[in-house]
Amino acid sequence: MTEYEIDWGVDAKRLAGIAQDDAGWYASMAATLARPGDRLAVDIGCGGAGMALALAAALPAEARVVALDGTESVLAAARAAAGAAGTRVEFVLADLAEPGRFPALLGGAADLVWASASVHHAPDQQAAVSGLAALLAPGGRLALSEGGLRPRHLPWDVGVGTPGLEIRLDAAQDRWFAGMRAALPGTVPMPYGWAEALRRAGLAAPTTRSTLLEQPTPLTPDAVTQVLAGLRWRVDRLRSADLLDPADTATWDQLLDPDAPTFLGHRPDLYHLEARSVHVAHRPT
Numbered sequence: 001m002t003e004y005e006i007d008w009g010v011d012a013k014r015l016a017g018i019a020q021d022d023a024g025w026y027a028s029m030a031a032t033l034a035r036p037g038d039r040l041a042v043d044i045g046c047g048g049a050g051m052a053l054a055l056a057a058a059l060p061a062e063a064r065v066v067a068l069d070g071t072e073s074v075l076a077a078a079r080a081a082a083g084a085a086g087t088r089v090e091f092v093l094a095d096l097a098e099p100g101r102f103p104a105l106l107g108g109a110a111d112l113v114w115a116s117a118s119v120h121h122a123p124d125q126q127a128a129v130s131g132l133a134a135l136l137a138p139g140g141r142l143a144l145s146e147g148g149l150r151p152r153h154l155p156w157d158v159g160v161g162t163p164g165l166e167i168r169l170d171a172a173q174d175r176w177f178a179g180m181r182a183a184l185p186g187t188v189p190m191p192y193g194w195a196e197a198l199r200r201a202g203l204a205a206p207t208t209r210s211t212l213l214e215q216p217t218p219l220t221p222d223a224v225t226q227v228l229a230g231l232r233w234r235v236d237r238l239r240s241a242d243l244l245d246p247a248d249t250a251t252w253d254q255l256l257d258p259d260a261p262t263f264l265g266h267r268p269d270l271y272h273l274e275a276r277s278v279h280v281a282h283r284p285t
Helices: 012-021 023-033 050-058 072-085 099-106 125-133 165-183 194-200 221-240 246-255
Strands: 040-044 064-069 090-093 110-116 136-152 204-215 272-282
Touching: 012 023, 012 050, 012 072, 012 221, 023 050, 023 136, 023 204, 023 272, 040 050, 050 064, 050 072, 050 110, 064 072, 064 099, 072 090, 099 125, 125 136, 125 194, 136 165, 136 194, 165 221, 165 246, 194 204, 194 272, 221 246, 221 272
Parallel strands: 040 064, 040 110, 064 090, 110 136
Antiparallel strands: 136 272, 204 272
């Protein structure tokens, strides 16, 4: 396994936790996207099935909600979450790299297809978008949650190391993403934005809506735990790819050590600020 490969099975528990933490955002997106006449909604690369559960709650009882993912352990965690919530969702093992299988698995054309942070893992992103667009019934919508602004949590100067620590973490993450894309077999560049990708897939009236997610200081204890977990995950992934400056790595080790006097968990000025973009277009009737 290379430094740019992701073991989604190992990440299954983390993905389930993220889906639970982001339940409010998923509910607001589902309320915006769902229509009373929808009868089939699909969550592609469902992860913790946050959107699948939100759609099941937002749509009429007779509507089907199907969640697809390419990793069985991820689906198992999602099934457990759906079972605990008492929500009707059908879970199907299917990989985004095999879109030709989707129509038979779904058993009909979809009124709504949602894909969050999954298409950017496809070697040919435009082909993936076009494959998802082909699943739509006339008037059906494809919604891609991609891009936005990465989370920020810290003041520019944290009193340890060189100021601008989070800015450099974002830059390292950009280098990781570029390496991940380059390492995909048969990777194809997509030198344009997601709304244009929807247009090139034959869909009409692409729009983008970005949502600001903000938790100002002081954060709740649960929010602090979420912030620290997210930072640890990012730092560990970039450390394993050797993309962090050694001095910054040492700084992060101090900041994320519960026994260190500089532990971020003790700071009263942690916050959460990010923006998420959702790009939507429909199949012409």
